[in-house]
Amino acid sequence: MTAPLADPRTSxxxxxxxxxxxxRSIDGVWWPHTDDLVTELPLxxxxxxxxxxxxxxxTVRTATWAAFPGRMLCAGQVLHLHGNAAVHAPATACLLAPGAGRxxxxxxxxxxxxxxGLRLMAAAFVEE
Structure with a gap:
């Protein structure tokens, strides 16, 4: 008997x-499953x-997400969310740990x- 496959939307x-x-200017690439920031951010x-x-x-581009709360509880801590309304900038997420890194x-x-999506993820750090 085989184990059931995990739902890919839970990771x-x-x-x-x-x-x-x-x-680097970009530290990674993230491809969320939905436009629900409250669901995707904890993952x-x-x-x-x-x-x-x-x-x-x-900090995220607000236009990328269906709703944008100012803060949320995540893993037992308050996470402060900041919006970037720039329309022409690429969609990014800036993660900040004060005094430790960005x-x-x-x-x-x-x-x-x-x-x-798979092509974009694979090509993100290919050296020219």
């Missing part, structure tokens, strides 16, 4: 930049490496075709 689709190599935070400090602030993720729109 984050995330690709992080390889360690080393100096400073993302659980998928981050334990070496990343505790994220306290998240990480910027490119956000692939949730409705992106599977083949295109």
């Amino acid at each position: 984050a689709r995330l690709r992080l930049a390889p360690a080393g190599g100096g400073p 993302l935070l659980r998928a981050l490496p334990r070496t990343w400090a505790r994220i306290v602030h998240v 990480w910027d993720l490119l956000v692939v729109p949730h409705l992106t075709d599977t083949a295109e």
